[in-house]
Amino acid sequence: MTTEELAEASGVGAQLIGDLERGHSRLPQRRTPAALGLSQADEAALVAAAGSERVVQQPGPAQLPPDLPVFAGRHRELAEALRLLDERTEGGATVAISAIGGMAGVGKTTLAVHWAHQVAGRFPDGQLYVNLHGFDQGGSVLDPSVALSGFLEALGVAQVPESVEARSALFRSLLARRRMLVLLDNARDSEQVRPLLPGGPDCLTIVTSRNQLGGLVASEGAHLVSLEVWSGAEAQEALIRRLGPRRVAAEPEAVEQIIELCGRLPLAVSIVAARAAARPHLPLAGIAVELSSAGERLHALDLGEPRADVRAAFTASYRVLSLAAARLLRLLAIHPGPEISLASAASLLGVPHARARTVSQELCTASLLTEHAAGRYVMHDLIRAFATELLEQAGESALARQRLTEHYGHSARNAYLLYGRPPIAELEAPEEGITPEAFETIAAAGVWYRRERGTLTAVLRQAAAAGLDRAAALIVLDSRPMSAVSDIAADSLPHSQVALEAALRTGEAVLIAELERTVGAMWARMGNAAAESHFMRALELFRSAGDPEGESNTLRSMSKNARFSGNLGGAIEYLDQAIAVSERAGRPQLLVPVLAEKSYMLQGRDQMAEAIAEAERGLAIAEAKGMTYYQIYLLSALTSALVPLHRFGEAVEAGERVLHLLGDHTEFLLEFGLLPDLALAHLATGNRERAREFHDRWDTYLTGYDEDQITSMAGGPQVVADNLAVMAKVRIGLGIQTPGASVMARSLVDAAEPEVSDPLLRALVAEIQETARAQAGGSTAGLPALLLARARSYEHIDVRRRDKLLAAMEMVFLTRHVTRGVSPRKIAEEALALEPSVSGAEAAADLLLRGCATLIAVGYAEAVPILRAALEALAHPRMLENGVPEWYALGTVAARIVWDDAAQHELSRRVSFGAGRDGALDRLRAALITEQTASISAPSRPPGDGTAWDSLGMAGILAWQGDDDQTLKAAEHLDRMAEEFAGAAAGLAQTACTVLALGRGRYRDAFEAACQFCEQDVLNLDHYLLPDLIEAGVRCGERERALEALGLLETKAVVAGTPWALGLLARSQALLEEQAGAEELYLRAVRHLEGTRMTGDLARAHLVHGEWLRRRKRRNDARLSLRTAYEMFVEMGAAAFAERSRMELIATGERVPGWVAEEPGELTPQERRIAQLAAARATNQEIAEELFIRPSTVDYHLKKVFRKLGVTSRRQLKPGEL
Structure with missing residues (x-):
């Protein structure tokens, strides 16, 4: 057959048949890719698909490894994985890729397989699995091309393409319209995984790797699941599932120990469980003993199989590290701290920080190290044990220990030098490549110390054990300025003793002496008598060496010991000895720390003027010598001494200088003691915003530390309680209702009480205890007795004795008949025994105290002239140059006692303003009580001032308004306050009930309330309600009692002689006058009261005069007085009395429209x-x-x-x- 005949018969062109005969042509499927312009990889995929006629249809692959029969833990991670899958499914697609990462043995494969089995039903086209051997003992990583070949064959591809690109493309094409799950286990990195990823949205790919597959997350949008070790509960669950609940419950301590020794690593726990299951009669405690040997732990975690060997798992990760990363892993084994700093890693490697960061990041990527904060790393205990084996095999232990010790030793020295102190001993230059920490400020050094103190302790112990005695001793000594601020004595003592033992082995006297002093200081802070022997040995060594600085410092430490034990007198004596030593040596810089501490000691004895003088003396030297740290210390002392003297402007200036010198970071002790005083000073000078800022900064200390830590770090419970008491005033001034601080103050001082022996301090402790109770909402009834005890702790001629008696007297006027532990008369007698001052504010204070004491212990007539002299002194223009004194509120009481309405108004205004401004709680209470007691006569205060003590005044306001229900509720509340808080509250309740009843015309009720007030009076204050008792008595038929009250009122009013007093007297006399002379008395009452601020009393004089006139049928005259009274009552909002006046007017025949609604x-x-x-x-x-x-x-x-x-x-x- 010719070519043409063949072409005609087959329908194929003759040219093509010729090409085929010559072998030049390709099959149609081979020509199509070229015609389409496809790449080589896509051409291979297309050709393979064209030959897929030979693919035999069969069920989808099910390659997942079997799930564990017992799966424990990971409930949260599994739930999260399922939730993410559900969310994507509901959104029309699934999670394309989920990458599970974590250290060797953490259970990545176990979780992935379990999760895959849980969701396999959602992927009906099958599940593919491959172990990529990224981290295997043999070290041969599976080529992605081999993995793809396996996947394609599993999918029925008979002719697998040659190249990895073609295989990957064919894999994506086959899965494009399938719902399949692909599990890629034990991947080395993202590059190994990428060719194996399906391309369609309906597949789920789960990848596990020890490396952090950041590239997969960044470019493919993988969801990363980072597995941590089990929780304790999860580890226990795993043991229970494998060993049974009875065996686990039988040895709870052993189980807990096993879990911790395994580091809660799932592989380690599973190996132990397998060993225990194989030997059911072996006690778990025996396995715990095997694990507790650090050198044998990894041997105990090896079942003789690669997949059941913790060491083998770690070795696989170690083998793939770079040389630098492998060396760093080994060297980090010597690091004994809970976390590793980048700087220490750089010193161990001997490289710059940038290089150390790169190498450390490689270890983190391999999950052999975790960066839990910037530049801060942690290593799992089992990885540390593994690294220790490697380090010992390499023979690098001694060198690593030396480099680490030098790093921390020189870092501590750099911090120490910032405090302006000469080095205790020379330190050899560090080895090449060691880069210790450097600090710009004391505050920065303090931050470093607080972060590294656990590591410092471990390093010095490690150094001492290795014979690096001198370095161990110096680490403790160079850390002292920071540890004194940050550490608890009980925590510092053990490693200080280790350092002392190391110093003794060196034989260096200066190191021994300094560490004897350091250990003594630790014992002193713990209140242990062992401190004394250490101090004496240190003192002897310093004196023998002719070292005045060491001798002075030791005397300072002995002073602190005396202070901690409550012996302030002895403490100051030690400081005076230290001053003498420094002056003999001619070294003024040695005086600076002594003067700073003496200033604080003097403040503890309330000698503020002397404390300021010592602080200013020390500050001048510190500034001249450039001693920044002690400038901070002395300025803090100055601030705390200025505040009690109300020199608030100077206190703000000094305190702000402290914060400027401290910079961005602060030290606990300095800020803890400074911020309350500085907050109060800012509040007193009107800067509430700044006061709130300091309050909030200080409050973080209370939330960040427990009571023991605060007490130890701040220098004793008295210091803490004092600061808490100051801040309580700030809280009041800012309107912050937080009684927790007062409760803490009380518990702190309660703990201190047994350790305090100094009489002055014992009195102070007792006062703080009772004040804390009051500030926390308790009774103030015991405070007068404690203030009296505090006063007695001072010398008879000491002005502080007078001040405390004044405080006791002021508190007595608050507590009144509920005073507990002492009688008001006893306090008065003590006050009268004082020698008076002759001029200035001291004279005013003495006159005020003497006047109040005379009122209580002698009589009203004798007290009035003294109180008038006190009020005149209090009104002096220079009286308030240094702020409002603590006792100033007592002046408002004195004004009320002598019926001086002008003085009462002015003093109340000053006290309320000053107390509300600077948070003086007691003065604010006294001012409010005095003001509300006066409201019986002048109800001008609007209801509701927003203060915490508004309830003190609300009853009186409501009474004038005639609100029966609310007045009685307020009075009941005041009665409860009287029982729980102070007797003055009962007086306010009785006053309110009297006013309400008089306004309503319920004269029997008014009479009984007024009588109750007089019966409870223990301070000679019955004249406050005598005029009301007289009016009520006349109206309800108690004329004899009214006449008796008039006799008492006449005695006091005539002596007082003020228009207020004489007006009330005339009104009361008129009520009891039966003859025509009554009218003159009414008119006299009006004339006197018209010259006062007491509008309520004046209006009531018009009212009773009008009532008297109406009863005598003088209707026109009555209308004039009654209308005047009615209009005055309406204007002041006194509804009850207005209604009483209105009814009287109507009784005269006058119609009164408007203000009161029709009945x-x-x-x-x-x-x-x-x-x-x-x-x-x-x-x-x-x-x-x-x-x-x-x-x-x-x-x-x-x-x-x-x-x-x-x-x-x-x-x-x-x-x-x-």
Whole structure:
């Protein structure tokens, strides 16, 4: 057959047949890719697909390894994985890739396989699995091409392409429209994984690797799951599932120990479980013993199989590291701290920080190290054990230990030098490549120390054990300035003793002496008598060596020991010896720390002026010598001494200088003691925003440390309690209601009490305890007795004795009849025994104290001239140059006692302003109480001032307003306060009830409340309510008692002689005058009271005068007085008295429209009042007496009431409808 005949028969062109005969042509499927312009990889995929006619249809592959029969833990991670898958499914696609990372043995494969089995049903086209051998003992990593070949064969591809690109393309094409799960286990890196990734959105790929597959996350959008070791509960769950609950429960301590010794690593726990399961009669405690040997731990975690050997798992990771990373892993084994700094890693390697960071990052990527904070790394205990084996095999242990010791030794020395102190001993230059920490400020050094102190302790112990004794001793000595601020003594003592033992082995006297002093200081802070022997040995060594600095420092330490034990007198004596040593040596810089501490000691004895002088003396030297640290210390001392003297402006200046010198970071002790005083000073000078800032900064200490830490670091419970007391004032001033600080103050000082022996300090501790109780909401009843005890702890001529007696006296006027532990008279007698001052503020204070004491212990007539002299002194223009004294509020009480309304108003204004500004709680209470007691006569204060003590005034305001229910509720609250807080609250309740009852015309109630006030009076203050008792007594038939009260009122009012006093006296006399002379007395009362601020008393004088005139049928005259009273009451918002005046006006026949609403049932006000009394079962006679009308008039009005209301008898009257 010719070519043409063949072409005609086959339908193929003759040219093509010719090419085929010559072997030049390709099959159609081979020509198509070229025509389409496909790449070589895509051409291979297309050709393979074209030959897929030979693919045999079969079920999808199911290659997943078997799931563990017992899966423990990982509940959170599994739930998160399932949740992510659900979310993507609901969104129309699944999670494309999930990468599970973590260290060797953490359970990555176990979780991946378990998760894959959980979701396999969602992928009906099959599951593919491959172990990529990224980290295997043999070290041969599976090539992606080999893995793809296996996948393609599993998918039924008979002719697998040659290149990895073609295989990958074919793999993606085959899975493009399938729902399959692909598990890529034990990957080395992202490059190994990429060719194995499906291309379609309906597949799930799970990848496990010890390396952090950052590239996969960044470019392929993989979701990263980083596995940590098990929690303790998860590890215990695994043991229970493998060994049974009974065996695990039988040895709880051994189980806990095993879990911790395994580092909660799942592989390690599983190996132990397998060993225990194989030997069911072996106690778990025996396995714990095997694991507890650090050198044998990895041997105990090897079952003889590569997949059940912790060491083998780590070796696989170690083998792939670079030389530098492998060396760093070995060297880090010597690092004994809980975390590793980048700087220490650089010193171990002998490379710059940047290079050390790169190498450290390689270890983190391999999950052999974890960077838990920037430049801060942690290593798992089992990895450390593995690295220790490697380090010992390499023979690098000694060198690594030496380099690490030098790194921390020189870092501590760099910090020490910032404090302006000469080195205790020379330190050899560091080896080449060691890069110790460098600090710009003391604060930065303090931050470093607090972060590294655990490591420093471990390094010095390690150094001492290795014979590096001198280095160990110097680490402790160079860390002392920082440890004194940050450490708890009980924690510091053990390693200080290790350092002392190391110093003794060196034989260097200076090291021994300094560490004897250091150990003594630790014992002193713990209150242990062992401190004394260490101090004495140190003192002897320094004196023998002719070292005045060491001798002075030791005397300072002995002073602190005396202070901790409560012996302030002895403490100051030691400081005076230290001053003498420094002056003899002619070294003024040695005086600076001594003067700083003496300033604080003097403050502890309330000798503020002397404390300021010592602080200023030391500050001058520190500034001249450039001693920055001690400038900070002395300025802090100066601040705390200025605040109690109310020199707030100077305190702000000194305190702000401290913060400027401290910089961005602060030291605990300095800030803890400084911030309360500085906050109070800013509050006192009007800068509330700055005060709140300092309050909040200080408050972080209370939340960041427990009580033991605060007590130790701040220098004792007295210091803490004092600071808490100051900050309590700031809280009050800022309106922050947080009693927790007061509770803490009380518990801190309660703990200190047994250790305090100094009488002054014991009195201070007791006072702080009781103050803390009061600030936490408790009673103040015991404070006068404790303040008296504090006063007695001072010398008789000491001005501080007077000040404490003044405080006790002020508190007595608050506690009154509920005072506990001492009588007011006893305090008064102690005050009268003092020698008075002659001029200035001291004279004013003495006069005030003596006047109040005379009132209580001698009599009113004798007290008035003294109190008047005190008020004159208090009004002096220079009186408040240095702020409002603590005792100044007592002046408002004195003004009220002598009926001086102008002085009372001015002093109350000053005290309220000053107390609210600087948070002086007690002064604020006293001012409010005095103001509200006066409200009986001048109810001008608007209700609700927003203070915490607003309830003290609300009862009086409500009483004037005539609000029965709310007044009685407020009075009940005040009565409870009297029981829990102070007796003055009861006086306010009785005053409010008296006012309310007088306004409402319930004279019997008013009489009883006023009588109760007088009966409880223990301070000779009964004249506060005598005028009200007289009015109520006259109205309710208690004339004899009223006459008796008038006699007492006449005695006091005449002595006082003020318009207020004389006006009240005339009004009271008029009420009891039966003859025509009463009118002159009423008019005299009005004339006197018109010259005062007491508008309430004046209005009431007009009211009773008008009532008197109406009863005498002088209606026109009565209307004039009653209308004046009515208008005054309306203007001041005194609704109860306004209504009483209005009813009297109506009784005169005058119509009073407007202010009071019309009564229900069209009854007139008089008819309504009569109906109410009748409904309450009052007789006609009783109603007549109450309303000052005749019984016949009552009967007349009742008949009209019956007609209007449609009733026939008083029994049908219902109070609720009236």
